[in-house]
């Protein structure tokens with residue numbers, strides 16, 4: 001299955017709303033359930049952002065699927081060909097919700113969880129049909145960033161992984177199969193290391209939130225949008241390539257420059273410091289404004305990468321080609 005006709009999103013916060021928007025913009029009819037009455041407003045705001053972003057990318061937005069608000073998990077998933085669970089990151093809540101999903105969904109429906117780091121083996125331990133659970137870990141904003149980490153647990157069927165990956169490809173995404181199951185998968189393991197060092201820099205009074213963000217956004221953050229760690233370091237090694245890079249910088253790991261794995265405690269003082277510094281840094285913009293600024297910048301990066309046929313731009317090229325093929329197939333069907 002490359003693209004289901006119907007899907008369900010259970011949990012409609014920041015991530016669930018953006019999944020629903022990406023699915024609907026890809027022509028899928030989506031049913032959404034969230035017990036919070038505020039979820040509908042958030043869904044409308046996120047869908048607006050997604051439509052604006054897709055228009056700016058030049059992707060079609062008029063052949064949209066519908067988004068229906070269901071009154072229960074069972075109602076949302078009953079007719080869905082694919083389910084994306086996106087409730088808060090609490091293992092006991094995920095277990096209850098997965099139970100509700102699988103007791104109402106069709107037996108063949110693949111159930112994906114958006115979890116940022118819980119191993120699927122743990123989540124499927126209490127399920128009746130654990131073979132159909134897979135992790136599909138996306139990145140915010142889900143309607144713009146193509147990466148989705150696909151992770152199977154010990155009981156996940158290989159066909160479940162293949163089906164989920166094909167569905168994500170149909171949504172214009174880049175599924176990355178995380179072959180070895182570990183906590184936090186690949187991307188959040190890397191991000192946690194950076195986050196931990198940033199917390200130490202603040203705790204030790206070395207840098208403020210704004211200074212740390214400048215260190216990222218004026219330098220290596222720009223590089224990382226187009227080449228990852230290894231390709232960047234290869235280039236840094238010049239003609240000598242990676243071997244020369246390791247000869248030059250390998251010893252710094254033994255000094256070492258970073259704080260290894262110990263983590264600063266979130267004391268009330270540290271939390272107050274981060275919140276106050278972040279307010280000074282970004283308080284001039286409200287949350288919606290920051291989202292729009294982020295989206296405009298991401299659209300610009302993606303367009304450049306597409307023009308250069310590089311990195312995440314290649315996903316956009318494939319997505320555009322798939323939409324054209326789908327459009328001409330629909331046109332051919334109408335003219336016969």
Ligand SMILES: NC(=O)c1ccc[n+]([C@@H]2O[C@H](COP(=O)([O-])OP(=O)(O)OC[C@H]3O[C@@H](n4cnc5c(N)ncnc54)[C@H](O)[C@@H]3O)[C@@H](O)[C@H]2O)c1
Pocket residue numbers: 010011012013014015016033034035036039073086087088089093097114115116117137138139140
């Ligand atoms: N925020 C991120 O950047 C991010 C990125 C990738 C993955 N994730 C993962 O996505 C999942 C959702 O995260 P989020 O940031 O959207 O959280 P969130 O708190 O913004 O949204 C969660 C939503 O789930 C709803 N909910 C609570 N109980 C429910 C239930 N029983 N049934 C249905 N809905 C219920 C809440 O009302 C809320 O609207 C988590 O597993 C998280 O780890 C988050």
